[in-house]
Amino acid sequence: MTATFRPVRRAHILSSMLAGLALALGLLAAQPAPAASAAVRPRPAGIDVSRWQSAGPADTCATGGIDWAKVSRTSRTFVFIRATRTSGMKTSRDACFARNRAGARARGLYRGAYHYAMPRKTAGSAVRDARAFVAVTGGMQGAGDLPPVLDLEASGGLKPTQLASWAHTWLTTVRALTGRQPMIYTSPSFWRSAMDDSTAFHAYPLWIAHWTSGAPSLPGKWPTYAVHQYSASGRVSGIGTDVDLNVFNGSASQLAAFAHPATHPTVVTTGPTAYRGSPWQVSGRLTRAGGVPLTDTSVTLYRQVGLGPWTAVAKTRTSAVTAAYRFVLRPTTAARYRVRFSGSTRFAASWSYQRSHTIRNRVVTGTELVTDVSRVRKGGTVHLSGRLLRANGTPLTRRHVVVYQRVGTGRWTAVRTVTTSASAARFSLTVHPTRATSYQAVFGGSLSILPSRSAARTVRLR
Structure with a gap:
């Protein structure tokens, strides 16, 4: 691949790698935690190739090409192979893709495929490119198959919002066609300029192209990365020519998990608005390709407030039958959420898409209750009436209010549930006390409205 880079200094050593970033993105198990030092914990090394490493004349694949037997005897354990590229209005297959992938597979290397994109304004171009890519690669669901990759290093003249929309369409189309969550390959400088440093793509693992021996610079506030092209x-x-060198950001076992069949946590919420202190729900299902449920499996809910870090706030297990999960929160501030499956020895880790909510205060209410008399003969008639109002005095119509009574010093018990009128939010009922009795009206509230209760009104016998 080629990419646009700002100049870098090579004086830094790998010991400057930051520890713990993988937890922030949840790349545990299937995506790696950074090593403190390459000397202490060697990380899997890899390469990425295209026709240029075995080029023949007129865009063909040379007879010799890459000797994958020799490659497999080096320290390189994974490879990303160009499958397709876009030039002008045409998306074409890399002439060496089939041979390179077969050679890498035969020698036991983990292998992935990438599409060199040339985004364009033409309607439907992202979908066509994605379909052309998958037509060449297939589903990439075999053991040892790394996730598909969008190689994004050319804007095609699109503005950042247009480019983000194009990339999102390509990524979601590939995901729909393969069941796998794609990766994004890009450089820091390109992402910050052409994508306006978008933070909207954290659900996709990052393959960062930054030619430095130290820790790579991460654009778009990505908490961590999966692969570093250094x-x-x-x-x-x-390989008889220069070749791109990469390192996987984790252990060999995490790379093995990363190359397992993909998973997908779906996510739906109560809605885009949460009311302070009221229940707000995140729910979904954890599935693999074809919608097959991953039952009795741990998933974690992460939250981000403002520009702060992603923090794990709750953990649960998917159901034993449908693989459904649910988190119920009582938010007090606006936030973003996503669900993380950390992977296993059989399936790759994955993030859900992000969901967010704004925060509003619940409406303050007041419940009024009056009696027409304060003393009555035993069994006599007492008329209770009242209104339910917002704090600003406007009526809350068609709401349920429960009227309670307490005889003497006994317990409060429900007498009747009444509904406020459709215009003035009034309610009324008739009671027949046989002893001194107190009455109170209670509005239970809702997600957006605070509960309230009236003052107690006591009726005594004459």
């Missing part, structure tokens, strides 16, 4: 001029046995 050089474009490497030399690897079995």
Whole structure:
């Protein structure tokens, strides 16, 4: 791949890698936690290739090409292979893709496929490119298949909002066609300029192209990355030209999990508005390709407030039958949420899409209750009436209010549920006390409206 970079200094050593970033994005198990030092914990090394590593004349694949047997005897354990590229209005197959993928698979390398994109304003171009890519790669659901990749290093003249929309369409189309969550390949400088440093793509693992031996710069506030392309001029046995060098941001076992079949946590919420202190729900299902449920499996809910870090706030297990899960919160501030499956020995980790809510205060209410008399003969008639109002005095119509009574010093018990009128929010009922009795009206509230209760009104016997 080629990418646009700002100049970097090579004086930094891998010991400057930040520890713990993987937890922030939840790349535990299937996506890695950074090593403190390459010398302490070696991370899996890899390459990425295209026709240029075995080019023949007129965009063909040379007879010799890459010697995958020799590559497999080096320290390189994974490879991303260009499958398609867009030039002008045409998306074409890389002439060496089939041979390179077969050679990598035969030698036991983890392998992925990428599409070199040239976004354009033409309606439907992202969908067509995605379909052309999957037509070449297939579903990429076999053991050892890494996620599909969108190589995004050219804007095609699109503005940041247009480019973000194009990329989102490509990514979601590939996900729908393969069941796998794609990755994004980009460079810090390109993302910050062409994508206006968008923070909307954290659900997709990041393959960051930053040619430095130190920690890569992460655009778009990505909490961490999955793969770091740190050089474009490497030399690897079995390849006769320069080749891009990469390192996986985790352990060998995490790379193995990353190459397992993909998973997908769906997510729906109560809605885009949460009322302070009221229940607000996140729910969904954890599935693999084809919608097959992953039952009795742990998932974690993460929350971000403002520009702060993503923080794990709750954990639950999917149901034993449908793989459904649910989190019930009582938010006090606006926030964003996403659900994380951390992966297993059989399935790759995954994020849900983000969901967010604004926050509003619940409406303050007041419940009024009056009696027409304060003393009555035993069994006599007493008329109770009242209104339910917002704090600003406007009526709350067609709402249920429960009238309670307490005889003497006994317990409060419900007498009747009444409904406020459709215009003035009034309610009324008739009672026949046989002892001194107190009455009170209670409005139970709702997600958006606070509860309230009237003052107690006591009727005594004459």
